[in-house]
Amino acid sequence: MTRSPVDFETVLADAQAYVEVQIQGLSEALPPPVPGRLRESMLYSLQAGGKRLRPIMCLKAAEAFGVSRDRCVSLALAFEMIHTASLIHDDLPSMDDDVLRRGKPTNHVLYGESMAILAGDALLAWAFEYSLAGLAKARIPAGRACSAMRIMANALGPFGICGGQVLDTDPQSMEDGEDFPFKVAAQKTGVLIAACVEAGAVAGGADKKGAEAFRSYGMHLGTAFQVIDDILDVTSSALELGKTPGKDAALEKRTFVSTFGLDGARELARKESDQALEALLGSGGEVGFFSALTDYLMERTR
Numbered sequence: 001m002t003r004s005p006v007d008f009e010t011v012l013a014d015a016q017a018y019v020e021v022q023i024q025g026l027s028e029a030l031p032p033p034v035p036g037r038l039r040e041s042m043l044y045s046l047q048a049g050g051k052r053l054r055p056i057m058c059l060k061a062a063e064a065f066g067v068s069r070d071r072c073v074s075l076a077l078a079f080e081m082i083h084t085a086s087l088i089h090d091d092l093p094s095m096d097d098d099v100l101r102r103g104k105p106t107n108h109v110l111y112g113e114s115m116a117i118l119a120g121d122a123l124l125a126w127a128f129e130y131s132l133a134g135l136a137k138a139r140i141p142a143g144r145a146c147s148a149m150r151i152m153a154n155a156l157g158p159f160g161i162c163g164g165q166v167l168d169t170d171p172q173s174m175e176d177g178e179d180f181p182f183k184v185a186a187q188k189t190g191v192l193i194a195a196c197v198e199a200g201a202v203a204g205g206a207d208k209k210g211a212e213a214f215r216s217y218g219m220h221l222g223t224a225f226q227v228i229d230d231i232l233d234v235t236s237s238a239l240e241l242g243k244t245p246g247k248d249a250a251l252e253k254r255t256f257v258s259t260f261g262l263d264g265a266r267e268l269a270r271k272e273s274d275q276a277l278e279a280l281l282g283s284g285g286e287v288g289f290f291s292a293l294t295d296y297l298m299e300r301t302r
Contacts, residue, residue: 008292015059015069019052022073023080029130041111041119042126046084048102054196055080057293061200061214064285067140072203074134075148078127079196082152085123086161086192088116095169124156140203148199155195164188174254181230181256182223189229190222197290206285213283220276221294227269228297230255231262273298 024047030039055076062072069076091098091106092113099109108116128149135145154160164187167173167180174180198215206214234257256265273294280287 008289008296011289012056012293012296015056016052018069019055019059019076019080020049022077023047023052026077037111037115038118038122041107041115042123044110045088045101045107045119046081046123048104050102052080053293054083054193057193057218057290058196058200060289061197061206061285062204064214064283064287064289065201065204065206065210067204071138071140072135072200074131074138075152075199075203076196077134078131078152079192079199081123081127081130082156082161083192085120085127086165088120088123090165092116095165127152135203144203144205148203151195151199151202155191159187160191160195161188164191168253178259180254181226181259184254185223185226185256186219189226190219193222193225194218201283201285204285206283209282210284213279213281214285216279217276217283217290220272220279221297224269224272224276224294225297227256227265227272230257231265231269233257234262269298 026046027043030042058076058079059069059072062075063069087101088107090096091101092108094113099106101107106116107119111119131152132145132149135148136142156162164184167184168188175183194215195218197218198211201211201214233255256268260268276294277291280290
């Protein structure tokens with residue numbers, strides 16, 4: 001069942017407000033002996049706003065199988081920590097060398113490269129500690145919690161965003177052909193989004209078929225998300241994006257737009273979103289939110 005646009009926007013706004021309160025509350029979770037500058041750098045990027053779609057998708061996947069958001073919120077926040085860390089590192093001079101993120105100076109601009117690297121590393125480690133402690137406190141069965149951690153670790157490492165970043169930034173790893181943007185999107189974007197929903201579903205008690213359905217949904221949605229991001233990079237202003245537009249072209253990256261053109265990229269986004277929705281059929285969970293979310297994301301291309 002697909003929600004009406006008004007209903008979905010209300011549900012999304014409620015979820016965003018809930019997640020934002022939880023993220024702002026993390027200030028109390030980093031007391032001394034955490035060095036003050038490290039704490040400040042971590043929280044600067046983590047609490048800088050954003051759509052919070054990854055933690056929301058994790059929570060909604062758990063809810064799809066009957067587990068309340070309060071019981072899985074630590075897992076959801078862990079995914080936002082990982083996402084934030086990846087952005088901090090992505091913006092570094094040795095990577096994309098960007099100075100603007102979410103409409104604010106990037107982490108290394110304010111705190112220096114060394115502190116930005118350490119803040120990202122600290123967020124990655126804290127994600128696992130925080131989520132495991134929270135899931136145990138919420139009495140999520142240990143087997144389900146461990147499976148969720150494995151999914152999260154896989155999304156972070158060489159099979160996930162680290163591998164994707166290599167494909168995206170290392171000239172020796174880049175390939176010719178139309179398949180290459182799909183490889184980059186799968187590892188840099190798709191794997192983490194897929195992990196958010198798969199781990200949430202697993203923590204919520206999904207069986208193997210349900211978890212695989214949500215993972216497939218996330219992979220296709222992640223590709224669509226990256227296609228849309230590539231489109232917006234050439235069609236939007238810095239004010240609209242909250243980051244520097246045209247960076248991909250300036251760095252001569254192979255993107256969906258440079259490979260297929262704007263019209264071709266828009267068609268690809270539609271195709272991937274359709275495949276994402278098809279993947280949810282037979283998942284065994286309540287998927288109305290995810291159907292509406294897919295439609296919502298597609299509106300960004302119009």
